[in-house]
Amino acid sequence: MKLELVKRGTGKKGVNNKLRREGFIPAIVYNSKGEAKPVAVKAEAFQAILRGMKSGLLSTTVFELTLDGHKSKALVKEVQYQPASYEIEHIDFLQVHDNEKVTVNVPIQLVGAAECAGVKLGGFLRQVIRSMQVRCLLKDIPQEFAIHVQEMAIAESKTLAAIAMPAHVKPLSKMNEVAVVVGKKAGT
Secondary structure: OEEEEEEOOOOOHHHHHHHHHOOEEEEEEEOOOOOEEEEEEEHHHHHHHHHOOOOOOHHHOEEEEEEOOEEEEEEEEEEEEOOOOOOEEEEEEEEEOOOOEEEEEEEEEEEOHHHOHHHHOOEEEEEOOOEEEEEEEHHHOOOOEEEEOOOOOOOOEEEHHHOOOOOOOEEOOOOOOEEEEEEEOOOO
16 A cells, blocks of 8 residues: 655644644654654545555555655554544554564454354354454565354354464464354343
8 A cells, every 4th residue: 555645844733733624644654763753644545545445454554655755664553533523633654674573463354254053043253352463574464364153153162273373473462362252142
């Protein structure tokens, strides 16, 4: 995903509000040393990327940022929203390099939820863990993990160990934690 950035000044709240009125989202690009560059991104361009993206994949998407002709790669670390309108207020990017390992939260998708045997027998599917933190190189970041649930029966659970972990990806979670369970409805 490519994004064009512009420099912005730091200062009072009014400066950022003016940027928002002009169609920009204030942002910061942090590097690995903790140094920060105040920037802004066109709101329309960022929202178009979000609309075209599958839900939950923002944390694993690598952006190519361009600022004054210089290109760099970054991950979105945080998005702040306006509480009443849910408009994007601010974005934090973390600049990353191909040879550095990064820590990311990878979403976990349940595959076969509509065909789950336990649900068909009156149970309900409950996803306990929705994402897993992993550490890997930029090129090895998985977009998402999958847990297959179609064969699960009532009162059965699956742990994070049910996820097929790619070779160069190190999970930072305990793999024996329950990720999904098929519960029994009261009275059945």
